[in-house]
Structure formats: structure tokens, C-alpha cells
Amino acid sequence: MxxxxxxxxxxxxxxxxxxxxxxxxxxxxxxxxxxxxxxxxxxxxxxxxxxxxxxxxxxxxxxxxxxxxxxxxxxxxxxxxxxxxxxxxAPARTHRRPLRLGHAWSAFGPYTTPLLRAWQERHPGTPLELLRIDDRTAGLARGDVDAAVLRGTVDTPGIVTTVLFTEDRVAAVAADGPLAARVSLRLADLGGGPVVLNPVSGTTTPALWPPEIRPSVTLTVANTDDWLTAIAAGRGTGVTGSSTAGTHPHTGVAYRPLDDAPPLPVLLARRDGPGHPALPYLLELAREIVGRGPGQADGGQAGRPDLRGEGTR
Structure with missing residues (x-):
């Protein structure tokens, strides 16, 4: 036969x-x-x-x-x-196939470096590759990565998520504009002018604002770099998670606390199925690093980003 x-x-x-x-x-x-x-x-x-x-x-x-x-x-x-x-x-041999972890812009925020260092120490035989992919699921849905760090609500079929932590939302405004002089802002302060949105991989939509103060003018971009450029040029304001302030400082952008915006959940996502054999260890380590708190994650240097100056220089 x-x-x-x-x-x-x-x-x-x-x-x-x-x-x-x-x-x-x-x-x-x-x-x-x-x-x-x-x-x-x-x-x-x-x-x-x-x-x-x-x-x-x-x-x-x-x-x-x-x-x-x-x-x-x-x-x-x-x-x-x-x-x-x-x-x-070969029971004693560690799986050597890289574990590919996607993210759209800020990975694990202040926990990123501590996690990568701890992974290298504990699982040296399985490289952890961090890949930035401008996609709503950071390449997970199309099979480019084994797992992904995502933010906000994920309703893509076949994807399982675990909430690791939540982070505050912040406003991103032109560093030389009038809003940068404020200590903190509210959604109403942004709704009166153009708002820059990233529908490809971002989490902010006009629905974040109550109907009565919803922005009437929006500018759409395709990635975080273009989002920052548009805001620095004064073409509009933006809303993002606080991790963006630490991972994407920009001399032309000032980040300010946004007092009345709901927090943003940060998720570890995987496809529903067997997956990479090292995925359980990644989730375990991520929970451990997050559980220490951002103040202890990297020797006390992390924590809430300094939003007082222009950008986060």
C-alpha cells in the first residue's frame, strides 16, 4: 500500500x-x-x-x-x-527553537528588560526573540510569532489571553504647545482638536470619549513612529498607555497623565492550541516579574514614567 x-x-x-x-x-x-x-x-x-x-x-x-x-x-x-x-x-536537552514574542509598540513596558534578562539566565537554550510587528495581534493571528504582548480588548477568534497588569493612559501632546504646560489633562482637553489615531496596532478609538465631548476631527496613521511624528508636528494629540512614555521618548512630544481615562490592560496572548513548549514558562516568568512590582523589576529604576518634562528625556 x-x-x-x-x-x-x-x-x-x-x-x-x-x-x-x-x-x-x-x-x-x-x-x-x-x-x-x-x-x-x-x-x-x-x-x-x-x-x-x-x-x-x-x-x-x-x-x-x-x-x-x-x-x-x-x-x-x-x-x-x-x-x-x-x-x-533527549530528556536533558532544552528546546532550542526560539520562542518568538511579538508586540506592537511597548512590549512589557518597565518589565521588558528584567524579563528578557531573567529568561536568558533561566532558559539559555531557548532564545526569546522580541519582535515589533505593527498589527493588531502583533503577528500572532497570522502565525509570525508564538505569543504576543497586546493591549486593550482582543476579540480575534482562536486567541487566548491572560491579563498581566494594567497601566494608566496618558495624553501625548506637542512639547511646544499649550497643553504641555499643564500638569495633567482630561479627555475633554483633547476632544476639541484633532486626535491622532493608529487603527492598525493602537488601542485608542473615538469611543474612548463620552459622546458629548467626542473629537470631531481625527488623523489616522499606520504605526507608532508616524503617530509620534504627527503629534510632534502639532497636527493633533494622542492617547496611549503609560509604557509608551518610557519606551518611545520623543523630543517633540510631552506625555501627561490623563486623569479620567480608564486603565489599559496588558495581555500575554497565544493561539488556542498546543503552541511552543516554552510558553508556560514565559507566562510563569512574566507573572513573577510583574508580581515584584515595577519598582523592583529593574533594581528600582522603573516605576511610573517621569511625565513632567518635555518628552521623557
Missing amino acids: STDQGPGRGIELRHLRAFLAVADEGGITRAAARLGLSQPVVSRTLAALERHLGARLVDRSTHHLALTPAGVVFRDKAVAAVGAFDEAV
């Missing part, structure tokens, strides 16, 4: 490793170099896997290969299967 008959039959570990290399590297050439194989061999191995499964796993229509929805789902299963095999044949 041919091993090509029926889903799952004839699939070997090499098929899974080839698929994961392509998924991680985003291309056949880089995957082949990583595996020490030729490009034709990797292409044939991937095609054989798709034929066995009866599903297209990789979209080949662009230069940078991307996973299909079926590929995103299968990737988590393949990671679990390869991880279980590696652990079974």
Missing part, C-alpha cells in the same frame, strides 16, 4: 522540521540553509507534507512566504510533535 494514501500516513519528522523551518524563516532559501539541505529538497518535502495532509500550508503567491490559515493551525501541532520527540529522545 502506498504511504501517500490518507492524511497523516507517510509523514516523518523531517517533513515537520522542514515545514517549521519554512514557517520560521519565511522562505525556502533560508529554510534550506538552516537545515543544511538544498532548496529543491526542502520544496519537495514541503509539497509532500501538504499532499499527505490534503491542505495547502504555505501561500507561495508572494516573495515572502506566508502561512495559510491551515498552516497557522498546523504549525502549533508540528511544534508540539517535534518538541515531544526531542524531549523523549
Whole structure:
């Protein structure tokens, strides 16, 4: 009987490793170099896997290969299967596949550096790669990362979230404008003029304001850098989480406490499924670092950002 008959039959570990290399590297050439194989061999191995499964796993229509929805789902299963095999044949060996963590702009805020340092000390065999991706789920939904730090409400199907902490919202205003002279601000102070929004990866929408003071003019941008540039140029004001003040200081932008805005939840998100075998350790460490409090997370240098000066220089 041919091993090509029926889903799952004839699939070997090499098929899974080839698929994961392509998924991680985003291309056949880089995957082949990583595996020490030729490009034709990797292409044939991937095609054989798709034929066995009866599903297209990789979209080949662009230069940078991307996973299909079926590929995103299968990737988590393949990671679990390869991880279980590696652990079974070499129990003492740490999983060496990088754990890729996406974020849209501020990662874990004041906890980012302490977490990365603690991870390196405790899990040196599993690199933790922090990737900034301007996307509402920081690349998680499309399979670019294994987990993501997200803010606000996440209602994307197939994503599971855990709230790690909440942070205050702050106003971002032009450093040389009249609002920068204020110690703190309220939503009504911003609603009278243009508000800069980032609908791609941001969390602020006009619904943050009560209807009677909702801004009538908005300016949309596609990423945090353009958001900061627009505010510094005086084209409008913005609202963001307090971590932005620490991770994205800008000489032309002043951050001020926003007294009447609700706090912003910071989430650790993963896809619903087996996922990377190191994900439970990431969640455990994140909770531990957050539990110490920002004042202890990095030797007392973190804490609430200094919002008194122009920017956070």
C-alpha cells in the first residue's frame, strides 16, 4: 500500500522540521540553509507534507512566504510533535527553537528588560526573540510569532489571553504647545482638536470619549513612529498607555497623565492550541516579574514614567 494514501500516513519528522523551518524563516532559501539541505529538497518535502495532509500550508503567491490559515493551525501541532520527540529522545536537552514574542509598540513596558534578562539566565537554550510587528495581534493571528504582548480588548477568534497588569493612559501632546504646560489633562482637553489615531496596532478609538465631548476631527496613521511624528508636528494629540512614555521618548512630544481615562490592560496572548513548549514558562516568568512590582523589576529604576518634562528625556 502506498504511504501517500490518507492524511497523516507517510509523514516523518523531517517533513515537520522542514515545514517549521519554512514557517520560521519565511522562505525556502533560508529554510534550506538552516537545515543544511538544498532548496529543491526542502520544496519537495514541503509539497509532500501538504499532499499527505490534503491542505495547502504555505501561500507561495508572494516573495515572502506566508502561512495559510491551515498552516497557522498546523504549525502549533508540528511544534508540539517535534518538541515531544526531542524531549523523549533527549530528556536533558532544552528546546532550542526560539520562542518568538511579538508586540506592537511597548512590549512589557518597565518589565521588558528584567524579563528578557531573567529568561536568558533561566532558559539559555531557548532564545526569546522580541519582535515589533505593527498589527493588531502583533503577528500572532497570522502565525509570525508564538505569543504576543497586546493591549486593550482582543476579540480575534482562536486567541487566548491572560491579563498581566494594567497601566494608566496618558495624553501625548506637542512639547511646544499649550497643553504641555499643564500638569495633567482630561479627555475633554483633547476632544476639541484633532486626535491622532493608529487603527492598525493602537488601542485608542473615538469611543474612548463620552459622546458629548467626542473629537470631531481625527488623523489616522499606520504605526507608532508616524503617530509620534504627527503629534510632534502639532497636527493633533494622542492617547496611549503609560509604557509608551518610557519606551518611545520623543523630543517633540510631552506625555501627561490623563486623569479620567480608564486603565489599559496588558495581555500575554497565544493561539488556542498546543503552541511552543516554552510558553508556560514565559507566562510563569512574566507573572513573577510583574508580581515584584515595577519598582523592583529593574533594581528600582522603573516605576511610573517621569511625565513632567518635555518628552521623557
